[in-house]
Amino acid sequence: MSVETTPTPEIRDAAIQKALASTPRPPRASALDAALTFGWRGMLKVKHVPEQLLDVTITPVMFVLMFTYLFGGAIAGSTGDYLDYILPGILVMSVLFTTVYSGIAINTDLTKGVVDRFRSLPIWRPAPLVGSLLGDSVRYVVAGTVIVVLGLILGFRPEAGVGGVVAAMALTVVFAFGLSWIFTTLGLLMRSPNAVMNAGFMGIFPLTFLSNVFVEPETLPAGLEWFVNVNPISILADASRGLMEGNADASDITIVLAVAAALTAVFMPLTTRLYRTR
Amino acid sequence: MTSPKPQALAIEAEGLVKSFGETKAVDGVDLSVRGGSVYGVLGPNGAGKTTTIRMLATLLRPDAGSARVLGHDVVEEGDAVRAAVSLTGQMASVDEDLTGRENLVLLGRLLGLKRGAAKERATELLEAFGIAEAAARLVKNYSGGMRRRLDIAASLVVTPQLLFLDEPTTGLDPRSRNQVWDIIRALSSSGTTILLCTQYLEEADQLADGIAVIDHGRVIAEGTPGQLKASVGSGALHVRLLDPDQRPEAEQLLLRNLGGVKLEPDPAALSVGCADGNKAAEALAELARGGVQVADFSLGQPSLDEVFLALTGHPAEEEEKEEQPA
Ligand SMILES: Nc1ncnc2c1ncn2[C@@H]1O[C@H](COP(=O)(O)OP(=O)(O)OP(=O)(O)O)[C@@H](O)[C@H]1O
Ligand SMILES: [Mg+2]
Numbered sequence: 386m387s388v389e390t391t392p393t394p395e396i397r398d399a400a401i402q403k404a405l406a407s408t409p410r411p412p413r414a415s416a417l418d419a420a421l422t423f424g425w426r427g428m429l430k431v432k433h434v435p436e437q438l439l440d441v442t443i444t445p446v447m448f449v450l451m452f453t454y455l456f457g458g459a460i461a462g463s464t465g466d467y468l469d470y471i472l473p474g475i476l477v478m479s480v481l482f483t484t485v486y487s488g489i490a491i492n493t494d495l496t497k498g499v500v501d502r503f504r505s506l507p508i509w510r511p512a513p514l515v516g517s518l519l520g521d522s523v524r525y526v527v528a529g530t531v532i533v534v535l536g537l538i539l540g541f542r543p544e545a546g547v548g549g550v551v552a553a554m555a556l557t558v559v560f561a562f563g564l565s566w567i568f569t570t571l572g573l574l575m576r577s578p579n580a581v582m583n584a585g586f587m588g589i590f591p592l593t594f595l596s597n598v599f600v601e602p603e604t605l606p607a608g609l610e611w612f613v614n615v616n617p618i619s620i621l622a623d624a625s626r627g628l629m630e631g632n633a634d635a636s637d638i639t640i641v642l643a644v645a646a647a648l649t650a651v652f653m654p655l656t657t658r659l660y661r662t663r
Numbered sequence: 664m665t666s667p668k669p670q671a672l673a674i675e676a677e678g679l680v681k682s683f684g685e686t687k688a689v690d691g692v693d694l695s696v697r698g699g700s701v702y703g704v705l706g707p708n709g710a711g712k713t714t715t716i717r718m719l720a721t722l723l724r725p726d727a728g729s730a731r732v733l734g735h736d737v738v739e740e741g742d743a744v745r746a747a748v749s750l751t752g753q754m755a756s757v758d759e760d761l762t763g764r765e766n767l768v769l770l771g772r773l774l775g776l777k778r779g780a781a782k783e784r785a786t787e788l789l790e791a792f793g794i795a796e797a798a799a800r801l802v803k804n805y806s807g808g809m810r811r812r813l814d815i816a817a818s819l820v821v822t823p824q825l826l827f828l829d830e831p832t833t834g835l836d837p838r839s840r841n842q843v844w845d846i847i848r849a850l851s852s853s854g855t856t857i858l859l860c861t862q863y864l865e866e867a868d869q870l871a872d873g874i875a876v877i878d879h880g881r882v883i884a885e886g887t888p889g890q891l892k893a894s895v896g897s898g899a900l901h902v903r904l905l906d907p908d909q910r911p912e913a914e915q916l917l918l919r920n921l922g923g924v925k926l927e928p929d930p931a932a933l934s935v936g937c938a939d940g941n942k943a944a945e946a947l948a949e950l951a952r953g954g955v956q957v958a959d960f961s962l963g964q965p966s967l968d969e970v971f972l973a974l975t976g977h978p979a980e981e982e983e984k985e986e987q988p989a
Contacts (some may be wrong), residue, residue: 398845398849400790400791401791401792401846401849401850402849402852402853403787403791404787404788404791405819405821405822405849405850405853405855406853406873410746410774410821410822411774411775411776411780411821412773412775413775414772414773414774414775418772418775419773422769422772422773423773425769425772426761426769428760429760429761429765430760430761433761433762433801438702497754497755497757497758497759498752498753498754498755498756498757499755499757499758499759501717501720501722501750501752501756502750502752502756502757502770502817503773504722505720505721505722505745505749505750505943506745506770506773506774507742507745507746507774508773512773526714589786632668662724
């Protein structure tokens with residue numbers, strides 16, 4: 386059988402026969418390989434449409450500028466002091482807001498036929514979801530980096546240096562990974578990407594503002610103060626502030642990791658089940 | 664790669680039922696498909712073809728009934744089924760936001776190929792299916808025919824023992840349709856069992872060894888294409904005249920040669936049951952000798968509508984259903 390060198394748009398029977406004959410079935414892909422491959426799929430999408438990173442860069446920039454200059458003077462007296470307090474918080478907030486997009490992305494994916502193919506593959510069942518969240522983690526890192534760099538330009542000077550900043554960012558991304566399972570569950574339950582967005586932000590907005598990201602809880606009425614103190618987002622914000630300043634509380638970090646693990650343990654199987662049956 | 668016993672049944676389904684709310688999409692479907700064959704499931708919009716395929720491919724859980732695919736129960740042994748089958752769905756089951764090559768490499772990796780092997784395999788398939796030139800373009804910019812071919816190629820990254828094809832040529836022009844048919848024939852001759860859903864009797868006739876006709880979620884007829892056509896009436900010669908006034912003459916001539924002439928609503932057209940091309944040619948020659956001028960003619964197989972008319976006494980009615988964009 387001869388293989389022509391010039392590509393032709395015609396189907397070549399002989400080539401198809403050959404293509405069919407030459408594939409012994411490889412061993413099944415490992416769970417990790419499958420998930421990483423789906424993560425790679427997410428990266429490819431960013432590569433083809435880099436504009437989608439605008440969401441995760443413009444919003445944080447706006448937050449930093451707005452809070453530093455608009456509210457900084459009023460709340461903390463001077464923009465410099467406030468920046469040191471607020472920047473780790475904005476990092477947390479921006480990254481957590483980005484998790485809502487994971488749910489929107491899953492919901493959009495479901496309207497496409499390719500999901501049927503993924504679901505008909507002999508792979509670890511959560512792989513498409515885990516992979517897509519791993520891909521999203523890259524967005525979280527991008528958002529985080531933009532904030533830190535902008536902060537440095539504006540005068541933010543973290544005591545703990547690069548190591549502290551990286552640790553804070555890593556902790557935030559891990560928490561975001563856990564939290565995003567809630568939004569993927571939502572993404573599978575809701576009918577349209579818009580509904581996911583509305584529901585998602587309706588949840589994440591109050592949770593973020595009722596945390597210590599922007600204000601010291603002592604200034605709040607008692608009931609509110611209690612809530613702000615137990616809000617995991619406050620604990621995460623404390624921990625990342627601590628890590629950047631070099632005085633992190635180990636119990637804060639443990640709680641954050643535990644909450645992320647618990648969210649994953651509950652919502653990952655739920656999401657996987659919904660993904661399989663929807 | 665073929666199943667060890669080619670005579671064994673590749674699909675055995677009994678009493679499959681699936682409802683969506685009030686709609687009984689599939690209402691007791693039995694199927695038996697021999698290993699190595701091409702089996703056509705023929706039915707109009709909303710008949711339940713896609714729902715049946717989705718149950719067999721383990722994407723939907725049947726409400727009742729059972730099915731074994733390549734010897735594995737679709738509910739109890741879903742993993743084993745998925746490891747041996749591929750699905751080319753009705754909606755494009757490739758990722759439109761990636762390039763053709765990326766789609767194939769992605770699937771290769773997911774199926775366990777190493778990076779290099781997945782790339783090689785992608786190249787091989789892109790060339791065999793005539794999409795090499797478009798390999799680096801995003802699939803959303805592909806033509807319908809290219810997308811379909813890529814979709815089928817994506818099902819073959821690792822050769823499946825059984826391939827589900829859901830309406831592979833709906834919406835394609837005749838040339839693309841022929842290309843897809845060629846692919847299906849090549850696949851079949853290499854030993855892959857194929858379950859083919861279609862709305863076209865001609866497609867099932869061209870490709871399938873056995874056909875089940877389904878309507879309202881039930882199998883209403885089953886057999887080889889020959890048997891089915893015999894029970895339906897095998898085909899018709901359609902003639903349109905240049906001059907409608909000559910119709911009575913034409914009717915007489917055709918009646919004498921072939922019998923059973925039907926007058927069409929178009930005052931210049933008439934048709935007559937006929938399966939044999941030679942006889943049709945003779946009848947046309949008779950018309951010419953008789954001075955009847957023919958504008959055009961065709962020798963066609965019965966349409967799906969005619970099949971349904973013959974099998975059920977009513978034409979295939981379109982189900983009220985939201986068309987899913989492909
Ligand atoms: N997910 C779903 N939810 C609700 N109804 C559904 C769903 N899937 C299918 N149906 C309904 O079930 C019936 C059978 O649908 P199915 O898609 O199996 O038909 P089909 O033979 O594939 O039709 P087509 O030729 O249009 O693809 C239709 O009435 C359809 O509206
Ligand atoms: Mg269908």
